[in-house]
Amino acid sequence: MCRFTLLLEQMYKLDSPYTWLTFQVLCRYRNVWNMELKLRPAFLGGVMQASGNKPPAMVPNKALYMTKDLEHLASFVNIPLHSPADPFDVMFAKGSLAAMRFITAVAEKDKGSDHMVEKVSRELWNRIWSRDQDICEPESFSEAGLKAGLSSSDIEELLKLAKSQAVKDKLKQVTQEAIDHKAFGFPLIVCHVDGKSLVFFGSDRFELMAHCIGEKWLGPQPEKMDSHL
Amino acid sequence: MCRFTLLLEQMYKLDSPYTWLTFQVLCRYRNVWNMELKLRPAFLGGVMQASGNKPPAMVPNKALYMTKDLEHLASFVNIPLHSPADPFDVMFAKGSLAAMRFITAVAEKDKGSDHMVEKVSRELWNRIWSRDQDICEPESFSEAGLKAGLSSSDIEELLKLAKSQAVKDKLKQVTQEAIDHKAFGFPLIVCHVDGKSLVFFGSDRFELMAHCIGEKWLGPQPEKMDSHL
Numbered sequence: 218m219c220r221f222t223l224l225l226e227q228m229y230k231l232d233s234p235y236t237w238l239t240f241q242v243l244c245r246y247r248n249v250w251n252m253e254l255k256l257r258p259a260f261l262g263g264v265m266q267a268s269g270n271k272p273p274a275m276v277p278n279k280a281l282y283m284t285k286d287l288e289h290l291a292s293f294v295n296i297p298l299h300s301p302a303d304p305f306d307v308m309f310a311k312g313s314l315a316a317m318r319f320i321t322a323v324a325e326k327d328k329g330s331d332h333m334v335e336k337v338s339r340e341l342w343n344r345i346w347s348r349d350q351d352i353c354e355p356e357s358f359s360e361a362g363l364k365a366g367l368s369s370s371d372i373e374e375l376l377k378l379a380k381s382q383a384v385k386d387k388l389k390q391v392t393q394e395a396i397d398h399k400a401f402g403f404p405l406i407v408c409h410v411d412g413k414s415l416v417f418f419g420s421d422r423f424e425l426m427a428h429c430i431g432e433k434w435l436g437p438q439p440e441k442m443d444s445h446l
Numbered sequence: 447m448c449r450f451t452l453l454l455e456q457m458y459k460l461d462s463p464y465t466w467l468t469f470q471v472l473c474r475y476r477n478v479w480n481m482e483l484k485l486r487p488a489f490l491g492g493v494m495q496a497s498g499n500k501p502p503a504m505v506p507n508k509a510l511y512m513t514k515d516l517e518h519l520a521s522f523v524n525i526p527l528h529s530p531a532d533p534f535d536v537m538f539a540k541g542s543l544a545a546m547r548f549i550t551a552v553a554e555k556d557k558g559s560d561h562m563v564e565k566v567s568r569e570l571w572n573r574i575w576s577r578d579q580d581i582c583e584p585e586s587f588s589e590a591g592l593k594a595g596l597s598s599s600d601i602e603e604l605l606k607l608a609k610s611q612a613v614k615d616k617l618k619q620v621t622q623e624a625i626d627h628k629a630f631g632f633p634l635i636v637c638h639v640d641g642k643s644l645v646f647f648g649s650d651r652f653e654l655m656a657h658c659i660g661e662k663w664l665g666p667q668p669e670k671m672d673s674h675l
Contacts (some may be wrong), residue, residue: 402505
């Protein structure tokens with residue numbers, strides 16, 4: 218395949234451990250595949266409603282399987298994944314709408330670059346999936362923002378921006394783009410190659426994606442593999 | 447990891463293209479991983495009912511995605527996959543209960559070896575997923591059996607055996623084993639390593655499975671990769 222441009226868009230949400238794994242792996246491949254990776258915070262609730270899909274963990278055997286599957290994946294991908302004491306509380310009761318609006322505000326301020334979106338997202342993911350900390354309250358966004366390297370005044374501005382109609386509309390717009398791609402869950406990865414869009418769902422399609430876009434898959438820890446080649 | 451024995455059991459059904467892909471890949475790894483691979487025909491209907499799961503294609507966006515996903519996978523795994531004109535008719539309306547009973551009869555007659563189970567299964571999968579042919583009628587089982595190398599008298603005996611209570615009970619028993627492993631769909635792969643059982647679901651966990659059992663993943667076409675090593 219003759220590849221001219223590769224732009225990977227990842228539509229994600231913050232309370233999904235599978236999306237967290239996908240995010241880390243794609244960030245690791247940013248230079249390996251010489252691609253432009255765009256991180257697009259979108260709201261899963263809207264996608265589930267539009268597609269009529271139900272969260273997998275609603276089926277008890279799937280929830281059981283996911284616990285083991287995530288344990289295996291965390292070791293394989295090498296990320297410190299520790300389930301929160303009550304993952305259902307994180308994923309269903311509390312949800313991540315406020316966090317997604319905060320990240321959208323970061324994206325809006327950071328226009329043209331995903332540098333800060335990546336750093337703040339990673340800090341928020343580490344809060345829930347490594348340290349069982351809150352990602353719903355303004356204080357949590359502040360802490361994550363400071364760790365990511367934002368100043369206190371930046372954070373103050375972002376917390377205000379996150380509540381604005383413009384940011385709410387932006388999050389809706391990106392969610393609508395995911396729905397237009399016929400999403401039924403996250404992570405959704407859209408590869409733009411040679412004027413075509415290829416859509417992949419989930420954290421388990423990297424090897425297949427590499428095959429489809431004409432790139433080499435070096436496993437979920439490409440730096441490690443690369444040094445062995 | 448110190449690995450003493452690796453016995454992979456694959457619980458499968460005949461009308462699932464993802465199971466067909468998994469079946470082919472696992473058969474290719476039989477010698478690569480030096481494992482005992484047991485093919486265990488089970489009935490998905492019982493698993494779905496026991497787990498309260500719904501077939502993924504019931505969500506229209508998932509069905510759309512699966513069509514593309516299977517196209518990508520068929521090219522990657524290198525199997526000639528051509529969707530039947532009416533896949534819903536194959537998967538939901540007609541179903542594969544009679545075919546699973548026929549395969550169970552083959553397994554019962556072939557006790558101690560999966561040689562013929564593998565060959566007959568492959569012939570039946572090729573009927574639906576390559577040539578859009580029936581897998582519900584006795585004539586279809588006969589044709590598949592002849593192609594697999596069974597004699598006409600063997601087939602006659604197997605068609606009778608497939609209707610026996612013993613075979614119906616055997617299929618129920620294997621299905622119950624899948625349910626005991628907390629299955630919520632097929633393919634289900636159970637790896638018995640060092641006295642432990644690791645359970646994997648789906649056609650997209652080979653690389654992870656290899657990591658967990660301490661084996662090398664060489665992609666879905668290991669023969670091809672092997673000659674390049």
